[in-house]
Amino acid sequence: MNSNQTRTVKIAPSILSADFARLGEEVKDAERGGADWIHIDAMDGRFVPNLTFGPLAVDAVKQHTSLLLDAHLMIVEPEKYVNDFAKAGADLITVHAEACPHLHRVVYQIKEAGAQAGVALNPHTPLSAIEEVIADLDLALIMTVNPGFGGQRFIERGIDKVRRLRELADQVGHAKLHIEVDGGISSATAASVVRAGADVLVAGSAVFGTPDRKAAIEAIRSAASS
Ligand SMILES: O=C(CO)[C@H](O)[C@H](O)COP(=O)(O)O
Numbered sequence: 186m187n188s189n190q191t192r193t194v195k196i197a198p199s200i201l202s203a204d205f206a207r208l209g210e211e212v213k214d215a216e217r218g219g220a221d222w223i224h225i226d227a228m229d230g231r232f233v234p235n236l237t238f239g240p241l242a243v244d245a246v247k248q249h250t251s252l253l254l255d256a257h258l259m260i261v262e263p264e265k266y267v268n269d270f271a272k273a274g275a276d277l278i279t280v281h282a283e284a285c286p287h288l289h290r291v292v293y294q295i296k297e298a299g300a301q302a303g304v305a306l307n308p309h310t311p312l313s314a315i316e317e318v319i320a321d322l323d324l325a326l327i328m329t330v331n332p333g334f335g336g337q338r339f340i341e342r343g344i345d346k347v348r349r350l351r352e353l354a355d356q357v358g359h360a361k362l363h364i365e366v367d368g369g370i371s372s373a374t375a376a377s378v379v380r381a382g383a384d385v386l387v388a389g390s391a392v393f394g395t396p397d398r399k400a401a402i403e404a405i406r407s408a409a410s411s
């Protein structure tokens with residue numbers, strides 16, 4: 186598989202923008218609306234200037250959906266918590282390269298815990314940070330905002346970064362690598378990142394910030410295929 190056209194685009198609503206008091210209903214609403222994965226943002230107040238939730242939220246969401254649970258760990262020393270996230274039901278666990286001096290070890294810790302392994306890069310972090318582990322990854326996440334908050338503006342330079350990452354994955358013969366983009370994704374930005382080679386689109390405010398989640402997901406999917 187070399188062509189972007191053969192890749193099915195997945196939409197992963199981020200519960201960061203959901204109504205936490207009705208989390209179960211919110212997740213079901215996204216699933217009924219056509220979501221492919223559910224994205225769960227764990228923030229520790231250290232790696233990013235915001236605090237959210239940990240493995241308990243994964244366990245809670247798991248009770249309400251059979252969709253793949255995609256845990257995005259914006260935390261320092263993620264190796265301390267990876268096993269707990271996997272036990273709680275995270276199917277895919279993504280750590281930040283910037284938080285891992287021993288990235289290769291953490292990637293294998295995630296796999297040994299039974300989850301798929303992802304690595305995220307902040308907007309300023311070069312692709313070279315994952316070059317030596319790319320063949321071991323199930324997913325690479327390109328941040329198109331500085332992590333920490335929903336509802337921020339999409340950083341356009343992420344588009345070219347996605348394109349270069351897809352080239353790198355092709356060079357090492359890893360056509361199945363998922364390339365996820367996170368931050369400011371909407372029907373206005375989806376087409377550009379998919380054309381560049383992304384196949385997983387995280388969308389928080391664009392889905393949960395509007396009452397009709399089905400319409401929001403369909404709008405992103407239709408833009409992505411345009
Ligand atoms: O990781 C994140 C923030 O750090 C969130 O997944 C992301 O911001 C989703 O929100 P939005 O789609 O509103 O930008």
Ligand SMILES: [Fe+2]
Pocket residue numbers: 199224225226257367387
């Ligand atoms: Fe995220």
